[in-house]
Amino acid sequence: MMQELARNFTREEVTPLANRLDPERGVIPRELIHKMGDLGFFGILIPEEYGGLGLGAFEYCMVAEELARGWMSVASIIARGNSFYRAIGAEGETRRAKIEAMARGRYLGAAALSEPQTGSDLSNVACLARREGDEWVITGNKYWCTFADGADFINVLCRIHDPSAPDGRSGTVSVVVEKPAGELPKGVTGSPIPKIGYFGWKTWELHFDGVRCPARSTEPANIGRAFQATAHGLELARAHTAARSIGLAQAALDHATGYAKEREQFGRPISDFQAIRFKLATMATEIEAARQLMYFTCTEIDAGRPARKETSMVKYFAAEMAERATSEALQVLGGAGYTTLHPIERYWRDARLTKIFEGTSEIQQRIISEVMLGKPTRS
Numbered sequence: 001m002m003q004e005l006a007r008n009f010t011r012e013e014v015t016p017l018a019n020r021l022d023p024e025r026g027v028i029p030r031e032l033i034h035k036m037g038d039l040g041f042f043g044i045l046i047p048e049e050y051g052g053l054g055l056g057a058f059e060y061c062m063v064a065e066e067l068a069r070g071w072m073s074v075a076s077i078i079a080r081g082n083s084f085y086r087a088i089g090a091e092g093e094t095r096r097a098k099i100e101a102m103a104r105g106r107y108l109g110a111a112a113l114s115e116p117q118t119g120s121d122l123s124n125v126a127c128l129a130r131r132e133g134d135e136w137v138i139t140g141n142k143y144w145c146t147f148a149d150g151a152d153f154i155n156v157l158c159r160i161h162d163p164s165a166p167d168g169r170s171g172t173v174s175v176v177v178e179k180p181a182g183e184l185p186k187g188v189t190g191s192p193i194p195k196i197g198y199f200g201w202k203t204w205e206l207h208f209d210g211v212r213c214p215a216r217s218t219e220p221a222n223i224g225r226a227f228q229a230t231a232h233g234l235e236l237a238r239a240h241t242a243a244r245s246i247g248l249a250q251a252a253l254d255h256a257t258g259y260a261k262e263r264e265q266f267g268r269p270i271s272d273f274q275a276i277r278f279k280l281a282t283m284a285t286e287i288e289a290a291r292q293l294m295y296f297t298c299t300e301i302d303a304g305r306p307a308r309k310e311t312s313m314v315k316y317f318a319a320e321m322a323e324r325a326t327s328e329a330l331q332v333l334g335g336a337g338y339t340t341l342h343p344i345e346r347y348w349r350d351a352r353l354t355k356i357f358e359g360t361s362e363i364q365q366r367i368i369s370e371v372m373l374g375k376p377t378r379s
Contacts, residue, residue: 005039006067007069009035009039014032017029017032017071017074018070021200022071023340026200027150027201027202028201033077034104034106036078037081037104037105038104041105042081043081044078046085046102050096050099050100051099051104052085052103056301056302060078061242061243061298062243064076064243065247067247068244068245069248070251073198076146076244079240080109080110081102081105081107081108083233083236083240084102084155085099085102085103087109087153088102088107088109088153091216108181109151109153110151110153111154111157112148112154113157113230114142114143115141115143116143122230125157125172126159127140127141127142127159129158131215134214135213135214136158136173136212136215137210138156138175138177138210139208141206141208142207142208143205144357145203145204147201148184148202148204150201151179152179153179154176157174157230158175159171176213177211187211188211189209190207196349196352235307235311238315239297240358241318241319241354241358245351246291246322248325248350249283249286249326249351250287252325252326252348252351253284253287253325253329255333255344256328256329256332257271259333259336259342263333279328283324290317293313293314293317294318296310297313297314308367308371312363312365312367316365319355319361320355322354323348323355326344326348330344330348
C-alpha cells in the first residue's frame with residue numbers, strides 16, 4: 001500500500017512538477033513538502049510516539065525509490081526528516097513538538113559535513129567549535145550543504161577547539177544551529193554552488209563567523225566522537241542513495257521502453273530490433289538485481305545486524321548501474337534523448353551524482369575490501 005501510495009503521488013504530483021521546474025532550476029515548493037508530510041513520508045523512521053510511522057529502512061527506501069522515479073531531489077528531501085530527528089537541538093516537550101512537526105514535514109534539517117579541503121576524509125574536518133559557557137562558537141567553512149537556506153536547522157560537524165591539545169584541537173562534535181526557514185543563520189554567509197543537476201533546491205558553500213548556539217545537555221556522548229556517529233549514520237544514507245539510483249534507472253527504462261514501442265525506423269518500431277531489445281533487457285536485469293540487493297540490505301539494517309559491507313555494496317552497485325542504465329536509455333532515444341524535451345537527460349544528470357555523494361564509488365570499494373581483507377598494512 002505504501003509503495004502504491006508513493007507511486008501514485010509521484011505520477012500525479014512529482015513528475016509533472018519536475019518536468020516544469022527542473023529545466024528552469026526551480027525550487028521544490030513548500031506546498032509539495034507539506035503534502036509529503038501529510039502522507040507521512042518525512043516520518044517513516046520516526047517512532048510512533050513522536051507522530052511518525054515507526055517503520056524501517058525497507059519502507060523508507062521503497063518510498064524513496066518511487067519518489068526518485070519522478071525527481072531525485074524529492075526522493076532526497078525526505079531524509080531531512082527521517083534521518084535528522086535524533087539531531088534536534090531541544091529537550092523535553094519542546095523536543096517532542098519539534099519531532100512531531102518534523103514527521104509532518106514542517107520542521108526539517110540540513111547537514112554541513114564536507115569542507116572545501118575535506119570531502120571523503122570527514123575525519124579531517126577543520127571547522128572549529130569553541131565552548132564558551134553554555135554556548136558553542138563556530139568558525140570555519142563548509143561545502144556541499146544542500147538545503148542550507150530552506151531548513152529549520154543545520155547540523156554542523158566541527159572540530160573541537162582544545163587549547164590543551166598539542167595542535168589546539170581535539171575530537172569532533174555535531175552542533176545544531178537553529179535558524180528561520182528560508183534564511184541562512186545569523187553570522188553565516190554563503191553562496192549557492194553551480195551544479196549540473198540535482199535541481200529543486202540549492203547546495204551551498206558556507207562561512208561561519210563566530211556563530212553562537214546553545215550547547216545541549218544531550219551532547220556529552222556526542223562530544224569527541226561525532227565523526228564516528230556520522231560515519232555510522234552514512235550506512236542508512238547509502239541504502240537511501242541506492243534506492244534513489246534504482247528509481248532513476250527504472251524511470252529511464254520505463255521512458256525508453258515506451259519510446260521504443262512508438263518510434264519507427266525502417267518501417268517498424270525500433271523495439272523490434274535486437275540491439276534495442278537487448279539494451280532494455282540488460283537494463284531491466286541490472287535494475288532488478290540492484291533492487292533485490294537493496295531489499296536484502298534494508299532487511300539486515302532493520303534486523304539490527306551489522307551491514308557496513310552490504311550498505312557499501314548496494315550503494316556502489318546501484319549507483320554504477322544507474323549511470324549505465326540512464327546512459328543506455330538516452331542512447332535508445334538517440335538524438336531525442338540529448339534534448340530537454342524528454343526527462344531522460346534529467347535522470348542521466350542526477351544518476352551521475354549518485355556515484356559521488358554519500359561516499360564515492362571508490363570509497364565504497366575501499367570499505368568493502370577492508371571488511372573482506374582488513375585494512376592494508378603500512379610500512
